[in-house]
Amino acid sequence: MEKPDNCILVIFGASGDLTSRKLIPSLFRLYKQDLLPDKFVVLGVGRTQLTDDAFRDRFREELSSMKDVSKNSKNPRDFLRMLYYCSIDTKDPEAYHDVKDRLAELDKEKETNGNYLFYLATSPSMYKITAESLGKFDLHKQDTQNQNTHKKYRRLIVEKPFGYDLDSAKKLNSELHNVFDEEQIFRIDHYLGKETVQNLFVTRFANGMFEPIWNRNYIHHIEITSCESIGIENRGKYYETSGALRDMVQNHLLQLVSLVAMEPPSSFQSYSVRNEKLKIFESLRAIKDEEVAKYVIRGQYGASRIRGENILGYRQERDVSKDSRTETYVAVKFFIDNWRWGGMPFYIRTGKRLPTTVAEIVIHFKATPHKLFQKIGIDESCNQLVIRIQPDEGILLRFGMKVPGAGFNVQNVSMIFKYSELADVYLPAAYERLLLDSMLGDSTLFSRGDSVIECWKFVEPILRAWENDPSIKLYGYPAGTWGPEHADDLIEESDMTWRYPCKNLSDSDSYCEL
Numbered sequence: 001m002e003k004p005d006n007c008i009l010v011i012f013g014a015s016g017d018l019t020s021r022k023l024i025p026s027l028f029r030l031y032k033q034d035l036l037p038d039k040f041v042v043l044g045v046g047r048t049q050l051t052d053d054a055f056r057d058r059f060r061e062e063l064s065s066m067k068d069v070s071k072n073s074k075n076p077r078d079f080l081r082m083l084y085y086c087s088i089d090t091k092d093p094e095a096y097h098d099v100k101d102r103l104a105e106l107d108k109e110k111e112t113n114g115n116y117l118f119y120l121a122t123s124p125s126m127y128k129i130t131a132e133s134l135g136k137f138d139l140h141k142q143d144t145q146n147q148n149t150h151k152k153y154r155r156l157i158v159e160k161p162f163g164y165d166l167d168s169a170k171k172l173n174s175e176l177h178n179v180f181d182e183e184q185i186f187r188i189d190h191y192l193g194k195e196t197v198q199n200l201f202v203t204r205f206a207n208g209m210f211e212p213i214w215n216r217n218y219i220h221h222i223e224i225t226s227c228e229s230i231g232i233e234n235r236g237k238y239y240e241t242s243g244a245l246r247d248m249v250q251n252h253l254l255q256l257v258s259l260v261a262m263e264p265p266s267s268f269q270s271y272s273v274r275n276e277k278l279k280i281f282e283s284l285r286a287i288k289d290e291e292v293a294k295y296v297i298r299g300q301y302g303a304s305r306i307r308g309e310n311i312l313g314y315r316q317e318r319d320v321s322k323d324s325r326t327e328t329y330v331a332v333k334f335f336i337d338n339w340r341w342g343g344m345p346f347y348i349r350t351g352k353r354l355p356t357t358v359a360e361i362v363i364h365f366k367a368t369p370h371k372l373f374q375k376i377g378i379d380e381s382c383n384q385l386v387i388r389i390q391p392d393e394g395i396l397l398r399f400g401m402k403v404p405g406a407g408f409n410v411q412n413v414s415m416i417f418k419y420s421e422l423a424d425v426y427l428p429a430a431y432e433r434l435l436l437d438s439m440l441g442d443s444t445l446f447s448r449g450d451s452v453i454e455c456w457k458f459v460e461p462i463l464r465a466w467e468n469d470p471s472i473k474l475y476g477y478p479a480g481t482w483g484p485e486h487a488d489d490l491i492e493e494s495d496m497t498w499r500y501p502c503k504n505l506s507d508s509d510s511y512c513e514l
């Protein structure tokens with residue numbers, strides 16, 4: 001694996017949750033695998049007053065207790081020495097001068113070649129001021145060639161949410177573009193960093209057998225689910241302004257759709273891959289105002305009792321309004337208007353407080369044209385390919401098999417591949433891959449500005465219809481169930497339903513884990 005050039009990673013929002021939960025542990029795992037640059041520095045920036053040592057101390061315990069990802073002798077102490085902290089009033093543009101000075105000092109001392117990555121791990125309201133302030137002090141300016149013939153780079157990594165709706169996303173794009181070029185911007189969608197999501201490229205484009213049948217002629221419909229058994233935890237304030245459509249559909253689920261539906265790119269260069277994805281987003285058929293109630297089902301969880309424990313309803317959660325109409329569940333039926341997929345429905349759903357935590361893609365193949373064995377019991381000639389994103393990562397193929405013995409009884413069986421059965425395989429966390437790729441300057445697994453806008457264009461009419469038409473129902477569902485029953489009506493054929501997955505890839509049961 002190629003090692004990135006020496007660099008400094010500047011984390012804005014360094015005293016926040018994302019830094020301690022995801023960024024520092026992921027960097028440490030990269031360090032353990034010897035994937036960090038030879039000379040590497042993290043400069044945390046935030047309003048909280050901390051010394052370098054106090055910043056390091058925040059992570060010491062957690063890193064020491066982390067499960068080993070490699071057998072080498074690298075230890076947290078040496079890693080923590082790479083961490084520095086700079087406290088500024090992040091709302092004051094002048095204060096960014098201190099960041100510039102500190103960077104120059106560290107760059108000189110640690111020989112990081114003037115390569116800086118700026119990670120916006122702050123609240124989105126800070127994105128504009130941070131980018132502008134970096135621009136004010138020329139921290140965005142890249143060197144094509146300095147005297148050591150080293151190309152000095154400057155990159156901006158932006159966390160989600162990228163905008164709140166179509167207008168705000170366009171505005172944010174243009175605010176960032178006022179300072180940084182598109183090729184310098186790395187928009188994170190952590191789903192793209194998941195190992196199993198990256199494997200979608202390989203499943204589709206490194207195997208000859210799938211491509212000929214990967215279209216409307218052989219596939220009946222495609223279903224994508226990302227469900228969670230947790231509620232909104234302590235994120236009421238954020239979730240009230242978001243809801244499931246903005247939180248999961250506009251980004252993660254549509255990204256999965258694009259990978260399942262895109263045409264084979266001409267190469268595995270970022271430009272080619274992201275062009276093909278964009279074409280899918282552009283081909284999403286907009287749901288008309290009058291169709292929203294029929295094609296988009298939204299729900300909100302109510303109080304319930306699960307395995308003896310009382311579970312609060314969404315409206316009783318902290319920082320949630322007592323009459324909130326924020327959706328915690330959404331299921332959508334839609335079409336992609338292009339040659340490959342014309343007329344074939346896609347179904348996506350996501351929700352909090354569902355029976356289990358699972359993300360998966362199910363390709364439902366069409367039934368055989370003639371049902372030879374129907375009269376002796378089976379009507380399940382619709383094969384399924386289940387691509388499990390998490391947990392119990394793997395791939396499952398369902399197909400009919402003759403039950404041994406007299407007659408021709410057919411039963412569906414599963415052929416399964418599981419990552420856990422590969423010897424010595426460590427599945428890296430999404431942030432590890434994305435941090436590494438951003439240091440390598442590979443933007444393939446990041447969302448491009450034009451794609452983000454197209455995704456908002458798809459979601460926007462749904463948001464507007466919900467806002468303007470009070471007759472569109474927000475269905476209640478008890479916590480721990482599969483969401484509103486009305487979502488079943490989206491799949492109109494009488495013998496078809498959603499797959500109700502369990503944690504274990506091969507199990508599927510509508511009552512699992514309840």
Ligand code: BG6
Nearest residue numbers: 160190191226228247248252359
């Ligand atoms: C985040 C959402 O982007 O993704 C959360 O804001 C959600 O609400 C999370 O829980 C799901 O990610 P994962 O990786 O746990 O499936």
